[in-house]
Amino acid sequence: MSVPAVPLDAAYxxxxxxxxxxxxxxxxxTRLLPRVRRPHVWALYAFARVADELVDDxxxxxxxxxxxxxxxxxxxxxxxxxPETARDPVLAATWHTVRHLGLEPVLFEEFLTSMRMDxxxxxxxxxxxxxxxxxxxxxxxxEMMAPLLGATRPDALxxxxxxxxxxQLTNFIRDVAEDLDRGRIYLPLEDLERFGVSEDELxxxxxxxxxxxxxxxxxxxxVRRALExxxxxRPGLALVDTRSRPCLEAAFVLYxxxxxxxxxxxxxxxxxxxxxxxxxxxxxxARVVVAGAVGASRARLLPSAGTS
Numbered sequence: 001m002s003v004p005a006v007p008l009d010a011a012y013x014x015x016x017x018x019x020x021x022x023x024x025x026x027x028x029x030t031r032l033l034p035r036v037r038r039p040h041v042w043a044l045y046a047f048a049r050v051a052d053e054l055v056d057d058x059x060x061x062x063x064x065x066x067x068x069x070x071x072x073x074x075x076x077x078x079x080x081x082x083p084e085t086a087r088d089p090v091l092a093a094t095w096h097t098v099r100h101l102g103l104e105p106v107l108f109e110e111f112l113t114s115m116r117m118d119x120x121x122x123x124x125x126x127x128x129x130x131x132x133x134x135x136x137x138x139x140x141x142x143e144m145m146a147p148l149l150g151a152t153r154p155d156a157l158x159x160x161x162x163x164x165x166x167x168q169l170t171n172f173i174r175d176v177a178e179d180l181d182r183g184r185i186y187l188p189l190e191d192l193e194r195f196g197v198s199e200d201e202l203x204x205x206x207x208x209x210x211x212x213x214x215x216x217x218x219x220x221x222x223v224r225r226a227l228e229x230x231x232x233x234r235p236g237l238a239l240v241d242t243r244s245r246p247c248l249e250a251a252f253v254l255y256x257x258x259x260x261x262x263x264x265x266x267x268x269x270x271x272x273x274x275x276x277x278x279x280x281x282x283x284x285x286a287r288v289v290v291a292g293a294v295g296a297s298r299a300r301l302l303p304s305a306g307t308s
Contacts, residue, residue: 008096011089012039015046018090022049025258025276029251034243037148040101043093044144047073047108050090051115058181063119070112077105101147108144110136122184127225130188131165138168149248150241159236163252166229170255173222173262177270180206187222195221209271219267223259230256 019027019042030041051073054066076083076091077098085092098105114136124130142164146157172179172186179186180203192198195218205211211219230252240248254276261274 007085008092011085011093011096012042014089015039015042015093018042018046018049025254026251029247029254032247032250033148037244039093040097040148041145043090043097044141044148046090047094048111048141051112055115055118056182058178061182066115066119070116073112074105074109077108101144103144103147107140110140112136118184122182123189124186125189127188127190130186134165134168135161138164140164146240149244151236151239151244153239156236156239159233159239162229163233163236163248166226166233167251167255169222169226169229170258173219173226174258174269174274176202176219177206178273187218191218191221194218205270209268211268211270216267219262219269223262223267226259227256 016039019030023045026045030038033041051066051069054062054069072088073091073094076088076095079095082095083092094108097103098108114133117133117136121133124133139161142160142162143157146152146160149160151157151160176185176187185192185199185202192202195214197212197214197218201212201215205215234252237245237248237252257276258274261276262269265271265274
């Protein structure tokens, strides 16, 4: 694989900066991975972030650029030859990561298809419709990460996809206000109807900062749904290798804590963007590392199978 070391390192560093700036919770969790694995997470995150920003940037969305970048990205990822790092560092790093992890480019096409849906689709009638979108926007990200975490069994891939959906729904709940500013509603319309919430009522909550009781009940329902996804995904935590488990457990706990912040705010996500305080994120990461070290120590002290 004839990729010059220095330019490739620079490409991964660009991805790291993108990850550190835009994905603080996820970035903290991935710092618990072995050092040699982290650049591949940076590349996967940066790839997703570049595409997402082209259509989601509140000030300067550029759907045409997303379409063009998607074509370029797939041409690069399907090529047997590495691209020039200077032309697009993110794609250069992603190309290398795809080869290193043995990922199928079709996963990236699924992701980009969902990103392009954001150009024309701004409502989802049912939960199943939304899950169809999340298949590309989130579940495939979990599947991309699975081999990096040492999770290759079919049931592990399924759990990884579920966890990706749980993370995505958590973001949808937290970002209702920002998505309204983009003209989008990711909460299923059937759920709005179930709780008697109109789109105007959501917009009023955005402008006033005071959601109605019905809006709060709607968001409480979505929080419960997200928590169910986390529980469905939980068995997957045991299906990754031991060196990856602290990272995955930290991400699992930290993203669930975002939902706890939503509940603590009485489901008011319209005044500010809720997040887990920095001290709490660091404390969670530290607890996961200590628990993992204690568990590993106990495992070494246990007698091996077959001994008395």
